[in-house]
Amino acid sequence: QERANRYLALKQYKSAIEEYSAALFLVPDDPYLSPDLHLGRAHALNGSRRHESxxxxxxxxxxxxxxxxxxxxxxxxxxxxxxxxxxIEAFEKCMEILPSGENLSLFDQAYLKKAQAAYREELDNEDSRSIGTTRSSRSTKSVIPKLPPPRFVPREQAINSQPNMRPMPKKWPQQSPRSATALQVGRERPVTFLSESLGIKLNRGTDGIVRVLSVTPELPGSPIARNGRIEVGDVVREAAGVDIRRPITNIMWGDTVALVKMAPRPITLIVAKELS
Known part of the structure; x- marks a missing residue:
């Protein structure tokens, strides 16, 4: 179990899942060990986006x-x-069995608020869709448009006609960002984010390099918690285990952002000061 926990802390989810599974094979129904093993494997599965498992x-x-x-x-x-x-129901059950005087953790409270807001939005969307469906059904009953008759073209004319296509370009646009060989950075440093909100704003530039645009200060009582120094203008070298030291495309950046949002906390970013 210690090795599995170590893999989980390092975000090596595949190895962690294998270790937890091996331990559960030995103690499948142990009332003391099995629950912790199941929960550890659940965290690793969530990190691998295998949420149903x-x-x-x-x-x-x-x-x-x-x-x-x-x-x-x-x-x-x-x-x-x-x-x-x-x-929401699972969080409510969690609150029911908490010891007297204890509340949900700050992270769980944040998740609960997000779930409640998302559920309310789902209900609002369902109501608006039902109203729109009713209106559209009424309108289709009252007005039935008449379609023009089809226009028949002789077979020879259809074969000999030239398709309406644009000419091929003489030069295709560049599909990937330019190489950033001239980019020079200082010593890399890790920054670990403990809270759900990172408190930073990142941007992928036209050169394919990701930089820090703004940093929310970590104040007492703030929901933002992190270990390490991160500054405006820093270059992001690695995010949630994804190496972005080379220029990345916009699609790759979108996938990385989604991974950062979904990854369980704590999460580590590696940044460096831009020298060039």
Whole structure:
């Protein structure tokens, strides 16, 4: 279990899942060890975006020993699957069995608020869609447009006609960002973000390099928590284990942003000061 936990801390989710699975094979129904192993594997599965499997592990942990942590893990897994009502119900169950005087952690409170907001938005969208469907059905009953008759073209004319296509360009536009061989940076430094909100704003420039545009200060009582120094103008070299030291395309950057948002906390970014 220690090796599995170490892999999980290093975000080596595949190795962590294998270690947790091997341990569960030895102690499948141990009332003391199995729940922790199931929850550890659930965290690794969530990190691998296998949220449905993570839900199964959370349910197995709850069946053996229902704890607040187990319901919290189930709730976050449901949230990642966009099953917001189920996530809210799991958080409510978590609050029911918390010891007297204890509340949800700040992270869980943030997840609960997001789930509630997303669920309300789903209900509003369903109401608007139902109203729109009713109106459209009424309008189609009242007005039925008449289509013009089809225009027949002789076969020879269709074969000999020239398709309306643009001429081929003489030079194709460049599809990938230019190489940033001239970019020089200082010593790389890791920054670990403990909170759900990173408190920073990143931007991919036209050269394909990702830079820090703004940094929200970490003040007492703020929901932002991080370890390490990050400054405006820093170049991001690695994000959530993704190497972005070379110029990246806009599509690659979009995938990286999605991964950063979905990755469980804590999450580490590697940054460096731009010298050139």
């Amino acid at each position: 993570a839900c199964n592990d959370a349910h197995l942990a709850i069946r053996i020993r229902p704890t607040p942590e187990a319901y919290s893990t189930l709730a976050k897994s449901r949230f990642y699957m966009k099953e917001y009502l189920e996530a």
